[in-house]
Amino acid sequence: MTNNEKNKFNNGQIDLVSFALCPYVQRAIIILDEKKIPHNRTYIDLSDKPDWFKAISPLGKVPLLQTEQGVLFESAVIGEYLDEVTTGSLHPTDPFEKARHRSWIEFGSTILASIAGLYSAPDAKTFREKRAVIIGKFEQLEAQLGDTDFFASNDFQFIDAVYGPIFRYFDTFELFISDNFFPSTPRVKKYRATLSRRPSVIQAVPENYQSRLIDFLIKKDSYLSQKIEQKAA
Ligand SMILES: N[C@@H](CCC(=O)N[C@@H](CS)C(=O)NCC(=O)O)C(=O)O
Known part of the structure; x- marks a missing residue:
């Protein structure tokens, strides 16, 4: 992957569907911030889930990452993806x-x-x-x-x-x-x-x-x- 491809989110084309109290959402937000990835956050009310959310969220859970390529769910998966498509992994190399x-x-x-x-x-x-x-x-x-x-x-x-x-x-x-x-x-x-x-x-x-x-x-x-x-x- 080239560096240009790696920094594919510089135009802020991603949206993190979030809930204010969710610790799993916080994981994704922290990775986004540590890796300086421009993004949008859409906060939803989990006690009154919008229909558009229900339609795209397989487990009905946040966080959900909407990208041009599609939707990702599960905080660990989202975090790993964000880490992989940007330069300088936050994981150890060994x-x-x-x-x-x-x-x-x-x-x-x-x-x-x-x-x-x-x-x-x-x-x-x-x-x-x-x-x-x-x-x-x-x-x-x-x-x-x-x-x-x-x-x-x-x-x-x-x-x-x-x-x-x-x-x-x-x-x-x-x-x-x-x-x-x-x-x-x-x-x-x-x-x-x-x-x-x-x-x-x-x-x-x-x-x-x-x-x-x-x-x-x-x-x-x-x-x-x-x-x-x-x-x-
Ligand atoms: N294993 C999931 C857990 C995510 C999760 O449990 N999110 C909660 C909020 S913290 C949720 O969306 N629950 C759905 C609900 O309350 O209906 C992850 O790591 O993303």
Whole structure:
């Protein structure tokens, strides 16, 4: 592929169909920003999906990337594509290392599922159980981290686009609960702080993200919802 072909998106011919709170959408937005790819974003309401979206989205999920060639879905696939068609891959070059990163990207998706379990937990006991699962996953992640700024490098890599959106949830949770999710994972804690300062990670959500997330959490009618309402009272 030539460099001209590689920078095929300089005219901004792509559109990322997005939802303001979606951590998978954030992954794609971070890659778009890190690779300086001009694009448009169309935000939709997942509780009232437009017909045009239903017509083009095989799984009814965001993110969705619309290009001149057609539609792509699944955040990992979208991210890999964007990385491939632009210069300078965000992945490591060594095949094993690249595969290892992809393994830990999958692991990141399981943390997102655990986070959904946490904010949906109906009572304190279930919340504590879900918290223990998340801490256990952070301990596994801790064992993968070295002394680099990001997951495995002092330069931002593809995998870092996955962990930024994960840690962002805790900025909101910590407003309402005093539980520490990082008591045994100093490297994860540092990784979180580094990612929270990364411009691509910061800009991956709309300005009203936190208030929208709080509204979303309140509607879960969960233990966390109660904590939020108690604080507001
Ligand atoms: N595996 C998918 C997950 C995407 C996903 O679950 N997106 C959620 C929003 S965060 C969605 O669109 N859900 C559909 C719905 O709520 O109806 C990916 O990586 O893109």
